[in-house]
Amino acid sequence: MKHELTNVIEHDNFQGEYRILRLAAPVTGPQVKPGQFLGLQVPNLGERILRRPFSIYQADASGVAVLYKAVGRGTEAMANIQVGDTVNIIGPLGNGYPEPDASKTPVLVAGGYGNAALYILAQRMKKKGIAFFGGRSAIDILLVKEFEELGWDVRPTTDDGSLGTQGLVTDAFDPWAKKQDFQSLEVFCCGPNPMLKAIGDRAIAHDFTAWLSIDRHMACGVGACLTCVIKRKTDTPKDWEWSRCCKDGPIYESREVLWDE
Numbered sequence: 001m002k003h004e005l006t007n008v009i010e011h012d013n014f015q016g017e018y019r020i021l022r023l024a025a026p027v028t029g030p031q032v033k034p035g036q037f038l039g040l041q042v043p044n045l046g047e048r049i050l051r052r053p054f055s056i057y058q059a060d061a062s063g064v065a066v067l068y069k070a071v072g073r074g075t076e077a078m079a080n081i082q083v084g085d086t087v088n089i090i091g092p093l094g095n096g097y098p099e100p101d102a103s104k105t106p107v108l109v110a111g112g113y114g115n116a117a118l119y120i121l122a123q124r125m126k127k128k129g130i131a132f133f134g135g136r137s138a139i140d141i142l143l144v145k146e147f148e149e150l151g152w153d154v155r156p157t158t159d160d161g162s163l164g165t166q167g168l169v170t171d172a173f174d175p176w177a178k179k180q181d182f183q184s185l186e187v188f189c190c191g192p193n194p195m196l197k198a199i200g201d202r203a204i205a206h207d208f209t210a211w212l213s214i215d216r217h218m219a220c221g222v223g224a225c226l227t228c229v230i231k232r233k234t235d236t237p238k239d240w241e242w243s244r245c246c247k248d249g250p251i252y253e254s255r256e257v258l259w260d261e
């Protein structure tokens with residue numbers, strides 16, 4: 001993990017409410033593993049100095065890109081970032097996804113920025129599989145064409161039926177998964193926590209592996225403040241321990257996560 005002062009080379013509308021921010025980051029870019037994220041200091045944010053976490057959508061020797069949506073003060077202030085500005089980042093942060101098991105069928109399940117978070121994984125995996133993407137409406141489902149161009153079979157679901165199956169992502173995943181040998185699946189999931197839990201519950205019930213990227217509020221991003229802790233199951237008499245999503249995660253196997261009811 002390194003601090004880097006990066007130069008903004010692209011900042012534009014991407015799709016729907018999402019914008020793309022591309023940074024020249026020759027130190028960070030080459031180190032990125034799939035599923036890792038950046039701690040980005042939003043310029044000119046006055047008293048709100050905490051970094052915001054963003055999954056790394058693209059990375060190469062020259063830099064990184066993120067796709068983001070404005071949901072509050074920090075992300076709204078990002079709209080003022082101009083091409084040529086300097087942006088301070090730390091990264092790559094977090095553990096990232098493990099090396100895929102070549103003997104299994106890879107399955108991606110994502111929604112919202114989760115599609116962007118899985119893109120590098122999808123790009124670097126030798127074996128392409130099936131991708132279930134969920135969203136409210138067609139405009140909310142990012143990168144369908146890009147995943148298809150990589151060779152993934154993309155199955156969208158939308159709440160309003162404007163693209164793919166109408167319903168939740170599990171309404172497309174469940175009937176497909178029932179026709180497979182469950183234990184041959186390896187699922188990589190990034191999206192809202194209810195989606196992660198739904199996939200995690202199925203992984204435990206049907207005994208397949210599911211890697212979940214847990215979304216928690218983060219303050220420091222480097223394991224120092226404990227803002228982002230979750231309960232991780234252990235074999236100890238207490239059964240669980242606190243785990244820092246920013247440093248020990250954000251990727252956990254479904255059996256490790258003790259969800260707060």
Ligand SMILES: Cc1cc2nc3c(=O)[nH]c(=O)nc-3n(C[C@H](O)[C@H](O)[C@H](O)COP(=O)(O)OP(=O)(O)OC[C@H]3O[C@@H](n4cnc5c(N)ncnc54)[C@H](O)[C@@H]3O)c2cc1C
Pocket residue numbers: 037052053054055056066067068069070071072073074075076113116117214215216217218250
């Ligand atoms: C590992 C990780 C990767 C992420 N990657 C991306 C990404 O690639 N693109 C993207 O658009 N967003 C991503 N996020 C979410 C993003 O970090 C938050 O939207 C951002 O920090 C909000 O900052 P803000 O100051 O605009 O909002 P705040 O003013 O802090 O909050 C505004 C609203 O958003 C909610 N909120 C804030 N942070 C989160 C969060 N982590 N999860 C759920 N709700 C939250 C608050 O409860 C509040 O309702 C990621 C989060 C994590 C933990």
Ligand code: FES
Pocket residue numbers: 217218219220221222223224225226227228229244245246247
């Ligand atoms: S955000 Fe500070 S410990 Fe995770």
